[in-house]
Amino acid sequence: MPRPEVQAPPEIFYGETEARKYTTSSRIIEIQNRISERALELLALPDDGVPRLLLDIGCGSGLSGETISENGHHWIGLDISEAMLDVALEREVEGDIVLADMGQGLGLRPGCIDGAISISAVQWLCYADKSSHEPRLRLKAFFGTLYRCLARGARAVLQLYAENMDQSEMIMSYAMRSGFAGGMVVDWPHSTKARKAYIVLTCGPPSISGALPKGKGEDGESCSDSDEEGSQTVHISDRNRPRKRLKTSKKGRGKEWVLRNKEKRVRRGKEVPHDSKYTARKRKSYF
Numbered sequence: 001m002p003r004p005e006v007q008a009p010p011e012i013f014y015g016e017t018e019a020r021k022y023t024t025s026s027r028i029i030e031i032q033n034r035i036s037e038r039a040l041e042l043l044a045l046p047d048d049g050v051p052r053l054l055l056d057i058g059c060g061s062g063l064s065g066e067t068i069s070e071n072g073h074h075w076i077g078l079d080i081s082e083a084m085l086d087v088a089l090e091r092e093v094e095g096d097i098v099l100a101d102m103g104q105g106l107g108l109r110p111g112c113i114d115g116a117i118s119i120s121a122v123q124w125l126c127y128a129d130k131s132s133h134e135p136r137l138r139l140k141a142f143f144g145t146l147y148r149c150l151a152r153g154a155r156a157v158l159q160l161y162a163e164n165m166d167q168s169e170m171i172m173s174y175a176m177r178s179g180f181a182g183g184m185v186v187d188w189p190h191s192t193k194a195r196k197a198y199i200v201l202t203c204g205p206p207s208i209s210g211a212l213p214k215g216k217g218e219d220g221e222s223c224s225d226s227d228e229e230g231s232q233t234v235h236i237s238d239r240n241r242p243r244k245r246l247k248t249s250k251k252g253r254g255k256e257w258v259l260r261n262k263e264k265r266v267r268r269g270k271e272v273p274h275d276s277k278y279t280a281r282k283r284k285s286y287f
């Protein structure tokens with residue numbers, strides 16, 4: 001069976017029939033619930049009983065959002081599939097849901113979100129469904145706006161099913177370029193069935209982010225799905241926002257050069273400004 005992402009655009013693939021099938025499958029409910037619990041664990045919200053406002057990106061029919069509610073937090077969910085959101089409405093989920101394409105940016109106020117999760121959705125951004133779709137631009141818009149709407153120090157945990165290493169690297173590199181610190185946490189890396197990859201990102205300086213959590217499956221701990229022994233796999237990437245190029249002054253254009261040129265202009269009968277202690281002083285870069 002080909003991957004859903006290569007079969008049709010998400011808003012078509014998750015049409016009415018698939019949306020209902022997805023939401024009534026006990027297997028899917030159980031898996032999505034388990035992944036969402038783990039994403040919340042990786043989000044590492046303060047354990048102070050204060051409800052936080054979280055974002056569920058690609059919330060679908062609300063399975064992942066329900067886990068957020070059960071953990072006592074508020075949430076805003078966004079999804080591109082109307083049919084999935086209709087099912088969420090029918091199921092009377094507690095979150096506020098929005099029909100939106102994450103590839104066009106999130107359109108939320110800066111710093112208003114305390115944390116974000118995304119379960120089984122972000123890999124869709126790697127596929128171009130329309131001639132106007134450019135995956136790199138969509139990833140840039142997504143991560144740029146995600147970074148902006150998160151409070152400083154807040155985390156985003158994105159569980160995804162990348163098709164290959166190239167996709168994982170592309171997604172990760174756009175996250176880093178947007179200013180995030182973080183990396184990839186892989187649970188049960190040696191189990192085909194149970195393996196789950198989470199991108200764990202922190203908004204703000206790396207000192208606030210701390211170390212990345214460990215993947216499950218360490219020290220021979222056995223995995224309930226396959227009973228296979230796993231080992232922890234954690235890739236850490238550093239914050240890597242490209243620095244703005246500083247303007248450098250051209251060589252030799254100091255005070256002497258300016259005074260010499262002023263003299264020349266005076267000799268030619270031209271007007272020049274008076275010399276002062278500020279003559280040829282280097283301006284700050286923001287000018």
Ligand SMILES: C[S@@+](CC[C@H](N)C(=O)[O-])C[C@H]1O[C@@H](n2cnc3c(N)ncnc32)[C@H](O)[C@@H]1O
Pocket residue numbers: 010011014032057058059060061062063064078079080081084100101102103118119120121124125
């Ligand atoms: C496998 S479902 C997961 C739904 C939900 N997170 C859960 O755990 O049940 C993936 C969801 O991602 C949504 N999605 C895919 N591409 C999207 C995009 N560009 N913007 C918003 N949602 C998207 C799909 O419509 C679908 O509802």
